[in-house]
Amino acid sequence: MGFIDLNNVSFKYKDNQFIIKDVSLKLLKEDFTGVIGPNGGGKTTLGKLMAGILKASKGDVFIDGLNSQDLKLGAIGKRVGYLFQNPERQIFAPTVEEDLTFSLRIKGIEKQQILIKAQEMMELFQLKHLANQFPFTLSQGEKQRLALAGTLINDPSFLILDEPTTGLDIERKKQLTNILKKLQKKGVGMVFISHDDDFINNLSTRIIQLIGGEIVADKRK
Numbered sequence: 001m002g003f004i005d006l007n008n009v010s011f012k013y014k015d016n017q018f019i020i021k022d023v024s025l026k027l028l029k030e031d032f033t034g035v036i037g038p039n040g041g042g043k044t045t046l047g048k049l050m051a052g053i054l055k056a057s058k059g060d061v062f063i064d065g066l067n068s069q070d071l072k073l074g075a076i077g078k079r080v081g082y083l084f085q086n087p088e089r090q091i092f093a094p095t096v097e098e099d100l101t102f103s104l105r106i107k108g109i110e111k112q113q114i115l116i117k118a119q120e121m122m123e124l125f126q127l128k129h130l131a132n133q134f135p136f137t138l139s140q141g142e143k144q145r146l147a148l149a150g151t152l153i154n155d156p157s158f159l160i161l162d163e164p165t166t167g168l169d170i171e172r173k174k175q176l177t178n179i180l181k182k183l184q185k186k187g188v189g190m191v192f193i194s195h196d197d198d199f200i201n202n203l204s205t206r207i208i209q210l211i212g213g214e215i216v217a218d219k220r221k
Contacts, residue, residue: 001065002026003158003189004050004080009059011049018057019045021213029158029189031220032180034204036194042213043193044085044162050191051160052076064157077103081156085163085193087147088136096138097122097131100150121149124179126172140167148176158189165196177202 004027011020019042027033027050035043048054049061052068053076061068064079084090093099097118104114122128125145130138135146144167151159165173173196180190180203194200200207209217 001062003029003064005060005062006049006056007060007062009049009056009061011045011054011057019213020049022059023213023215024059025208025215025218027158027189027191029187031189031206032184032203033191033206033208034194034200035191035208035210036200037210041210043210045213046210047082047160047162047191047193051080051082053082077154077156079157081151081154081159083147083151083159083161083164085166087140087143087167090147090150091135091143094134095132096127096135096146099135099146100127100153103150103154117153121153125149141169141172144168145172152179152183156188159183159191161190161192161194163194163196164192165194165199173199 006023006025009020009023010018012018023046035046037043045054049056052061052063052071052073055069063071063076068076091099093102100121101114101118104117122131125148127142127145127149130142135143138146148164164176168176177199184190192200192203204221206218206220208215
């Protein structure tokens with residue numbers, strides 16, 4: 001059994017055609033899995049099914065041995081961190097620091113511990129100088145870094161990242177790659193959905209190609 005298992009999963013929105021068609025996958029924490037394919041092929045939908053954000057129309061998705069149909073998003077969030085393709089989907093607080101620490105505050109974590117964590121993340125993602133800034137005034141790359149920091153601050157066991165290099169320059173892509181490699185060494189599993197071939201080829205140990213909602217290739221390096 002993988003950390004995330006999809007068993008004969010299909011998905012459609014209401015009366016529309018199926019976007020995902022009878023997909024079965026086992027995703028292991030030991031793998032760094034890249035998901036590639038053309039626009040409109042179902043990659044983002046597949047990622048949301050893996051993360052339990054969407055529920056399968058047919059079939060089952062198991063996360064850490066539990067059926068995602070039975071799990072609330074809060075319970076899933078303790079196990080899987082998800083980065084949306086558009087970082088503005090994840091940003092809402094009046095300052096960068098408040099946005100970054102929101103999830104820790106609602107968990108009731110001790111204030112000093114939250115501050116230490118926030119400083120670590122802001123240092124790592126070069127956000128310290130923006131701590132008191134309104135998040136929606138940030139550049140696209142800064143929003144992406146904030147969303148990534150907010151995902152990682154919860155120490156999830158598994159990450160699903162949808163187009164994580166969007167808005168990042170070459171230097172910051174290198175920094176992100178180094179951060180993710182460190183997480184891999186700590187045993188964090190990962191799926192990234194990306195059109196960035198260099199990023200995928202540099203990090204992936206397994207590459208899945210999705211076309212028209214179906215897996216057409218699944219190769220390990």
